[in-house]
Amino acid sequence: PIQVCIDFSALGLTTTEGLKLYHFENGEGVNRTVSVDLANQIACAEVSFLSPFALFTPLNELFVSNFQTFIPHSAQGGGFLTRLFVTNPSNQPNRLSITRRDPSGTILETTETTLGPGGTVQLAGTEAERVGALGVEWLALGSEYPLAASILFDFDSASLDLAEDFRTAVGALPGPPVSSFTVPVRVATLDVTVSLALANLTDADNQVTLTLRDTTGATRATDSLTLGPFAQAAFSLQDRDAFRNAVLGVPEFVGSLDVAATDPAAPLAALVAANERGQLTSLPVSQSTMDAVSPPPPDPIAGGGPRTFLPHSATGGGFLTRVLLTNLTRSINVVTLHRYEQNGLLGDRRILSLPPQGTVLLADSEAARAGPLGINWFALRSDFEIIASMLFDFDSAALGLAEDFRTAVSALPSLPLLAFTAPVRVAGVEDTVGLALANLSSQSTEVTLKLRDASGTVVAEDSLVLDGLAQTAFVLHDRAAFRDVLLGSGEFLGSLAVTSGQPVAALVVGSSNRQLFALPVTPGAAE
Template identity: 25%
Template sequence: NAQLARPNSVAVDRAGNLFILDTYNYRIRKVSADGIITTVAGNPLASPLGSFNCSYSGDGGPATSAQLCASGVAVDSAGSLFISAVNRIRKVSSSGIITTVAGNGSQGYSGDGGPAINAQLAGPNSVAVDSAGNLFILDFYNNRIRKVSSDGIITTIAGNAQLNHPQGIAVDSDGNLFIADTYNLRILKVSSDGIITTVAGNGTPGYSGDGGPAINARLSPSGVAVDSAGNLFIADSPRIRKVSSSGIITTVAGAGGFGFSGDGGPAINAWLYASAGVALDRAGNLFFADGYNYRIRKVSSSGIITTVAGTGSPGYSGDGGPAINAQLTLPGGVAVDGAGNVYFADPTNHAIRRLQPEASSPTYPFTLTDRGGTSLMTAGIPASISVGYARIGVPASLPLTSGRIYAEVAGAVDTGLAIANLNNSTATIHFFFTDTAGNDLGSGSTTIAPNGQLAKFLDQEPFNGPPSFQGTFSFTSDVPVGVIALRGLTNERSEFLMSTLPVIDTTAPPGSGTVVVPHFADGGGWVTQIFLVNPTDNPMMGNVQFTNPDGAAANVTIEGQTDSTFAYTVAGRSSQKLRTAGATLTTTSGSVRVVPNGGGSAPTPLVLFSYKPAMITVSEAGVPVTSGTAFRMYVESSGEGNIQSGIAVANTSSSPATVTFDLTTLNGDSAGVSPVTLNLPGSGQAAKFLGDIFPSLGSSFRGVLRITTTSSGLSVVSLHTRVNERGDFLITTTPPTAESNPSSTREWLFPHLADGGGCTTQFTALQRNCRPILIWNPAFLRSERSVIDPDGVLTTCSSSIPPASKREMDKWPLRSDICHCHWPILNCHNPLPNCTPSAAPRFSAAIPMAYGQRSEAAIHPGAPNPVRSHIRGSASMAPSGMESTSLCNSSRVGIPVSSP
């Protein structure tokens, strides 16, 4: 979001850093591969922004203290930066010291054969450096190309009335020089032995010639670059064109419209405005200055265009932060060095600015024993949160190209959706809303860049749902995508609580017969909501039946009616909600049966638990349905009153069932306790904590629980519970996986992970056929978006949570060149006092895991003081799960992880 002002030249070093000439900001700026922008030359205090006061100062000192008006930038193999600026060429060494290497500051033409620093230049506006250290200068008003040898002697190598206002030069690995001869409408080549020829352009203005010889094409060149294969790239506003080593010209960016559009899609469909300096990195990515769009843009080697620097608004801002948040003013020359730093001239801001490269993501391979698991946790030590994702090749379900969720936007309730595109092509998403009467409304579409992510509430862009709505949200994608959905509730203390919603694959045939939800609770502070979603276009009718643990009818009150059975009618593509009153002092619990009329297709159910003691809702958790005869799940126990796993099992048959619980450690060894057998009556149910099932289990345990039955089937759910310092009972679901689930070698995706700024992420992997889940806890934020959560492991907090104002969803980077969104995070007014974080080594987010794993992620607040930036993103992993907890937080959420 940085602002640039007329960026008109770029360069790329060997490590992929981008350098931008930020013309009207009078600076050279650098954009690293992870998108961070800095100024590497030019003094914003000495040179008033936008003043066009092209002063000269600073030789022998730090480049960031110098005054300059840069028009071109290049970088050599040693990382030294060369800048064309007001009748001089200046050099910034790798240590940041600036000197003049050519030009005495007096406009004219003289000095050939002598020291370059004594020569006269006239408006040099582009520079290039060859592998031998020779410097080439485009001497604009002299219409010449001049060369400064490695020993400092200047000569003229091209021109002598042959050029007409040239505006760009580049040199290849063989020492051949390429010139954008702008007013002659050609690209010229000067061979290493001094022979000049035309390689592109016929001298006629216009646009033509794609697919044919470049020398027959019409073009208006303003910049040129050459890659290691000898291909030329030409800034031909509003396009970027390519001349192959065989001389054939094509367009690689720009549809011909002047303006700004196309990010995240094919570059040839994008609109550009005054494209200028071009540069390439070692990976074949193309960078160019999109001048009057006040941006630096990148065309990946696969042809996708994105913005890597600039907000589109002229100005100077953003140093030290994400380059896409920075302001540039007509950026000019761009260069990339061997370390991946991207430099660009920001002339109006009197600066050379830099984007620094991203460190490569580490990997953490491991193997799993049968019945075992493993665990990795991020340290959470940096003050700012890092967002990313983890990828892993593991069992996965079929790709998702069509889906539907229960949707509600009303008062304190909101619904959010995250879609992650792991493909190398853009995903086009079409969507629509359906109300409870089955009426479709509010349709639209959006795109997600390759390997990109979108996460928004349904009443926000791009969904723009109704301000008050209940029903469903349906979508389709032209490529497989991973999707998760969240329901948010702002409670009576203005805290934002979240729970997950299932995403239904509407391409799969609906199930038939009775569906059993393994647990409900009503009264004693508990309220249960049942959402029935119709995955078809036809109405569905039937009954919802509540039964107690003995399998007998259990009465509850819904909308003033007290009974054990309630009829439902769900319109096609829509949903229906049933909510228990929760008015009694004692708790009624058991299971829920969704029974379709005539044994037909049943709607997809979700049960949402809400715990509301003392008239304050402190936790919500959605319970999905998992049925089968054998299950595995990650479980944990850390002592009385702390983390405890809870398990509910329901007998789906009317005949008695025997259930066996078998516990192993993460190493796959026996947990030191004998298997436990439980007898369930027909349609019966049991809900127990891990410590209740295994009373002799130690106070601290993490492992794998296997549940089996010899009967026709069970429905199972696992809960993680925790009591925080305030005494709030927090719950979240950790869905078990049926062992009968099919396996594949596809990747799973965790759409979110977080590390630092009060958060850590823990991944655990469980052996064999486990579905992934993500459990994520929102950080508390101040109004200026500062994390204020205490550490979730070693923190003692002596005060209560302050009131909060609202929830927000914001954009965060998932990869170095992609902007993404994260789920809502609470926005609080004041930090918590007396909180001390723990210390641990830092951890990054790319984790490949072996076949058949389960992953869990725990996010623990870890920063007592406010911090400004937060990293959140997605993770692509094995069958896995993530969990988040916070000692001072009042919300925990389980997020099912989808397969793309």
């Protein structure tokens, strides 16, 4: 070890009690203090290599990150613009740091800020940066209390002076640290594709294996790659030589992808996005649970066994819904699917038997796209763990409209929630936020909605009553209580805090220039 001693007598510190000597390692300050001589004002540390040091007293000591939040992919330039939304759902001031890294793992920038109770911050690139070269990076956020975070990157062909007027947007939710995960896959030639972004959360090389399975759970192809320390990689499945023939050799491939770090103690953060004929959507990432485990005791919500809730779907009026289910275990998994109407009545019930690690695609017919709009929600009960996602996409051609317009959004499962917080950004009627709520109880429940500005101040309140197993969906600025606040200024930035007397499932969807994207729903709400 190398011993370094610093004479701080010339600094004129007014407080020296508890002084510590920090060494900067991998972009973070690490306490390497071995001794502090207050009489002679000398502090010593031991390190294995040399980089900048910093002295801290209890008044300005680096804070400890109790919670980590990872955004495994963002894109800026090449027509893309990125926005990061962070909301503090706690009742305490929440200090946080945001570290940006490029794909090689190099730190680009670290910033710190403090959010008040219920406060929100937006970090966005400039419109001028859209026209620059495409840059890819990933983000690590450290905070004292849990955060609600999401990233939106939207593409606009006009910024590149392309002849085709084309826009799309996708919201990326935080990627939990996982050593292995499974994601559903659907590829239909080059019109429907799946892309993967992986960020290595460790300071050592991380070897990753990828296994592609069909609907029966059989292995169709395998691949591997190595990520350097804190490095990131992003690619489409069909661009990997090992997978190209499997996913493009048939008109439509449906199955799942298993991703695993060779070292179970080496976590990854992951984002999976689908391209549905030019429209980007996100897919769920779930920690793999290959060994079947006993289901939990019966629960009044949708019966016993693991429950999965998809709080919103839309079919008709130009929309079409698809549901992907993957069995995460090596055992046969019986799934009971309930499809409820908005009034709480059961519209459909079916029982599915998923083979070990198998996948099923449930889709409404294309003919239903041209019919009247129908909204409902799904409650699934399974013997063992599953991963689920729902895609509903809109096509103006189905309605005979003159304008050729498409958009799509994926709905990921929702936890049963008594309280949650979601970020809100509205810039006129073109940028909106919509909310879908499904009552998971057979009893009616009152739901309270509080709109907070960026400082965390409540600026509007509303409430509604949901009957048992009923669902509602609306755009926030269509509610009279919120309209003036959301549309009365050039841009509103803040959050929505929702509380309910009974558990609900929730989906929050944003719209930017008519492009839909999912926003995060984080349990808990500031009072």
